[in-house]
Amino acid sequence: MRRRLAVLSFVLAACGPVPKADKPVPPPAAPTAPAPAASMSHGEAAVGAPMTAPDRAADAPARSASHRQKIRMVTVHVHHQIAPGVVYDAWTFDSIVPGPTVRLGVGDTIDFTLVNGANMPHSMDFHAAEIAPDKYYRNVNPKDSIQYQFVARVPGVFMYHCGTAPVAAHISNGMYGALIVDPRGGRPPAQEFVLVQSEFYMGAASGADSLHGMDWQKVLSAAPDYVVFNGVASRYATHPIPVPVGKPLRLYVVNAGPNRISSFHxxxxxxxxxxxxxxxxPFEGMQTWNVPVGGGAIFELHLAQEGLYPFVTHAFADATKGAVGVFRAGDPKGSAGGH
Ligand SMILES: [Cu+2]
Known part of the structure; x- marks a missing residue:
């Protein structure tokens, strides 16, 4: 308990305004603007300057009422900002990293089309599907497409990814996402979020855009420069996710890797x-749970008190590289606004 309080004290201290020693302290008034929360990382390390905006919310999408969903994705190569000023030559589904979150129910059918808008072969492998890979997960050439269907039989949260060889390169470059399959009857009400952990392996910046590509040796050595949730280093540390105090939360966590286990905490x-x-x-009363590479897990929790609650992979080298975020439960002093 004492340790936990110490952690919270650190987080609160990291968020509060910095007092000036050479001026008298004024009487209590309206709260001053908080200092950027960018140094908040469970006390381990600075995690970078804030992005200008939380360009991607973590909210889970609502499930479609339809039992047959037409999903169309286009493979596109884009410039993706991993951290402020750090731009990567990403390979994507629908121009975003991770790709869009798909949600359906057990027994529902996905009618899937992949269009290759890039200049090299790509493909799509749904972990939620039970179909022949050699037939459906085959390479799609540039300007070509593939279409197939599958029925979601098993509830859970599943990875999808490009399966074109070398798979480690296509995943390292950004081609993955999450697919939620709700059980029959759904799950109990909760505020829901999707977090996809993944890694970036940076080559030297080149060109007028200072664009980074992938360093293949770093991939083979499982030595990423960045480990991130939802495509950006420390995104939800610089922009904490607001949640209610004491109310049920549900986290759909997928670990896209391609190499590092997520010890989610x-x-x-x-x-x-x-x-x-x-x-x-379910397992009950768990402190940390390993989400394997290529796997997923659903976490249900509540945050007992008003405050700032970091979420991390407890493999702390990876948290230090960006796999850290913060839930802001209620309106703790010094954290309101601006995030
Ligand atoms: Cu690919």
Whole structure:
């Protein structure tokens, strides 16, 4: 308990305004603007300057009412900002890293089309599908497309990714996303989020745009420069995610890798339930849960008190490289506004 309080104290201190020693302290008044929360990382390391905006919310999408969903994705190569001023030559589904989150229910059909708008072969492998890879996960050439269907049989949260060889390169470059399959009858009400952990392996910047490409040797050595949630280093540390105090939260976590296990943990909380891959009987009262590369897990929790609760991979080298975010429960002093 004492350790947990110490952590919270650190987080609060990291967010508060910096007092000036050479002036008398004024009487209490309206709260001053908080200092940027960018140095908040569970006390381990600075995690970078804030992005200008939280350009991607972590909110889980609502499920479609339709039991047959037409999903069309286009592979596109884009410039993707991993951290302020750090731009990567990303390979994507629909121009974003991770690709769009797909959600459907058990028994629903996905009618999928992949269009290759890039200049090299790509493909699509859905972990939620049970179909022949050699037939459906084959390469799609530039300006070509593939279409196939599958029925989601198993509930959970699943990875999807490009399966074109070398797969480690296509995943390292950004071609992955999450697919949620809701059980029949759905899950109990909760505020829901999707977090996809992944890695970037940076080659030297080149060209007028200072664009980074992938360093293949770093990929083979499993030595990433950045480990991130939802495509950007420390995005939700610089822009904490607002949540209610004491209310049920549900996190759909996918670890796209391609190399690093995610030891997922929320500082200041114990998971009420963890569903491995989102299926079967949950584990209860868990502090940390490993999400394997290529796997997923569903975490149910509540944050007991008003405050700032970092979420991390507890493999702290990776948290220091950017796999850190913060839940802002309620309106803790010094953290309101601006995030
Ligand atoms: Cu690809």
């Amino acid at each position: 929320v500082v200041g909380a114990i998971f009420d339930k963890v569903f491995a891959d989102g299926f079967g009987r």
